[in-house]
Amino acid sequence: MVRTVRRLVAVLTGGFAAAVLSLGLAETARAAPKPPPAGVEITGQGLAEPLRLRADDRPAHVVALIDQVNFLTRTGQAKGPKAADLGPRYTVVVFAGDVAKQTYDLYPKAVGGPRVFRPAKQPDARKTTAGWFLGRLNMSETLRTAGVPLERQFDAVSGGAGGGERVIPEEALNPTKDLDEAFGELQRLMLLNIAVVLVITSGLAGIALLVRRRTR
Known part of the structure; x- marks a missing residue:
């Protein structure tokens, strides 16, 4: 039972991380269009x-x-x-x-x-x-x-x-300024995505620990 819960937590964690990162990259692509030359x-x-x-x-x-x-x-x-x-x-x-x-x-x-x-x-x-x-x-x-x-x-x-x-x-x-700003925005969004993933992972780990204690 405990192994099943752990596997479920791992799958959920990976899915959340992939979804959050994909969403962040999609938002970045929309928010930072290529500047006109x-x-x-x-x-x-x-x-x-x-x-x-x-x-x-x-x-x-x-x-x-x-x-x-x-x-x-x-x-x-x-x-x-x-x-x-x-x-x-x-x-x-x-x-x-x-x-x-x-x-x-x-x-x-x-x-x-x-x-x-x-x-x-x-x-x-x-x-x-x-x-x-x-x-x-x-x-x-x-x-x-x-x-x-x-x-x-x-x-x-x-x-x-x-x-x-x-x-x-x-x-x-400076036609490269907008590009630099886009990269800076991408870095900030990536850091935000990582923080969100860490929070989700911590929550899932807490749930798994609680389930483990109750199944003993």
Whole structure:
């Protein structure tokens, strides 16, 4: 009788554990859908059609292009260089999946160094102020390697002007953040599942001990 009860407890424990773990994994799959890939779209001089890049096939180029605008502060200069000193303009739109989030005008050949203009009107209806900013010194090379027809600059250095508060939403800038959060959520749910299994196991063990005492 005691052996039968023990076997029954073991079967029930295994069944509860499998059910709880399966439920937890199913809830995680539903609660943490795959985040849409980030992307950028470039239009401007020399481009017959928009140049679209996505993080799932060209992640290095997408990150490098977003890095050209992710350092901008909330307030820039009200006036920029004269139109004759700006050179060619390239409009960069940042996407989250197929949804446009931010737009910026880049001037890699501006007199005195690259410039960035942030329009007040943004595609995601976020409230911001128009402003001019000094761009990164490697702007021209970043655009060129992404596919924009610009002459190569051998004296371009990594980085350049920048700093300040990031104004683009983090989920649009870092396509792996949502994935990291999903893994973190999975770990928390796994720990919760383990705790539930331990509680159930302890309860079944108590029931088995009580049955054993009564059958003696």
